[in-house]
Amino acid sequence: MTDAEWAAVRPLLPVPAWLRGRGGQPEGYCHRAMLDAIRYLVDNGIKWRAMPVDFPP
Template identity: 35%
Template sequence: MKKIEFKATNYLSDLTDTQWEQIAEYFPQGPNSEHHKRTLLNAVLYLVNNGCKWRALPHDFSPYSTVHSFYRRARLSGLWEKVLEAVVQKTRLTAERNAAPSYALLILKV
């Protein structure tokens, strides 16, 4: 199995090493992976942070079609929700609170 090296970019939206360590288990490298999952995730975060078009993704990330496919597969599988839930639980436990909130407020704009 070939080892995919992570190539760091230097964008404000990039994950720190600590942030990546906390969620890396949700993004395992497959045997046929050509792109490091952290690179793909950083590209998605860049898009969300900057609100640009997929095709306007800077060229130091993986090709936009690859990033889009990664994002879409994670969305359809429910992976984003799993990662967000784990981060919320860890954050709450660090703050010495219950892992799951006992209530939530929903504010709807009409």
């Protein structure tokens, strides 16, 4: 995902509760990395188990 695409998508994602002072734990994975993994899956039409190891589980 390019920086321009990320700049367009980022405001549409919800703000985590822990960033708003409501408690909770930080996410284990970056939103951008998860979106990249989903886009890779959709673009290549592969199974989840065939994802490259550099994407989040």
